[in-house]
Amino acid sequence: MPIRVPKELPAIKVLEKEKIFVMDEDRAMHQDIRPLQILILNLMPKKDETEVQLLRLLSNTPLQINVDFLHMSSHEAKNTSKDHLKRFYHQFSDVKEKYYDGLIVTGAPVEQLPFEEVDYWNELTDIFQWSKTHVFSTFHICWGAQAGLYYHHHIQKHPLDKKLSGIYLHDVLTPTWSILKGFDDVFLAPHSRYTTVNRAAIEGVEELAILAESAEAGIFLVGNKNNRAFYAMGHLEYDRETLQQEFYRDQAKGIRPxxxxxxxxxxxxxxxxxxxxxxxxxxLFSNWLNYAVYQNTPYDLSSLSKEEI
Incomplete structure (x- = not known):
């Protein structure tokens, strides 16, 4: 089954060229099934690029998925048009009465700031708190993962001596976890960040487990033992050229990356x-959708309000 998105979302044209089946709202209305409800909180500057990256990965499943996009009303986006946000994105006030099977929180280029100094931090913590009773399973990426670990488990991020950027080899530490089902013992993943989290801090939280790690890049994937929250420190969603574009961008800024x-x-x-x-x-994303979300989420999503993550 395909992913279901607004009919005029520009990402559809990109995905259709890749032969990825995307169903628009009109056609999806005629299918008599209960699709998964997925919310993507897109904190990345170039939101259209991240839309394509994540929708591409979410499409690799036999499940039908309804996707909503969320942006921060307390932050002015500089790299995405207001028209695009108005047509294809919700504000938190639009969705806070709704329930979702899954929530994806992207990375953001704010990791060198203390969490509380990020201009949308208060709104983000409201969303994190809301997700405890309105979302079945969450998937946090890069800074979104660090922010989630900090809010939910009081785990601090720490600055690196220099930016971590590249493609690194990772070891699967817990192959019995369903989200890593089918993985080889080792896999490659991109990282692009200035901060990290300490292994000891994660090991000090009883409900968390380290699932994958790199000798060079450090921890990659952390999971909550109830299978309802995951934290990926890298960017498996990145395109082939993403790190290249970041490198050229930093060169143009005179950063000498x-x-x-x-x-x-x-x-x-x-x-x-x-x-x-x-x-x-x-x-990874198809396993998350299938085993962490679809196999366990309640048919009646409103029942989530009765149990907090």
Missing amino acids: KLPEHYFPNDDSQKYPQLRWHMAASL
Whole structure:
């Protein structure tokens, strides 16, 4: 089954060129099934790029999925038009009475700020609190993962000596977890961040487990033992060119960035990067949808209000 999105969302054209089946609202209305309700809180600057990346991964499932997009009303987006936000995005006030099977919280380019100094932090914490009784399972990415661990478990982030950027090898530590079903012992994943979380801090929280880790990049995936919250420190959703574009952008700003590790062939930034992580990305997101969400979420989502994550 396909993902269901607004009929005129620009991401549809990109996905259809990749032969990904996307169903618009009109056609989906004629299918008599209970689709999964997924909310994407998109905190990334170029929201249209992130839409394509995440919808591509969510489409790799036989389940029908209704997708809503959420943006922060307390933050002015500078890289996405107001018209796009108005047509395709909700504000929190629009959805706070609704219930969702799943919530994805993206990364954001604010990790060098203390959490409380992010201009939308108060609104974000309201969403995190709301998600405890209105969302069955959450998936947090990069800064979104660090913010979630900080809010829900008081785990601090810590600055790195230099930006972590590149494609790194990761070990699967807990292959029995359903979200890692079908994974090989090792897999590749992109990272792009200035901060990290300490292993000891996570190990000190009884309800959390470290599921995958890299000798070079550190912790990659953390899961709540009730299978209802996951925290990915890297960016498996990234496209082939995303790290390349970030590198060129930083060069243009005069930052003099370090070359992303294990990314450009022969470390030549003029060569086209190989795509080596999308198999793991597709498997991780389809496992999350199937095992963490679909297999366990209640048919009547309003019943979530009776039990807090």
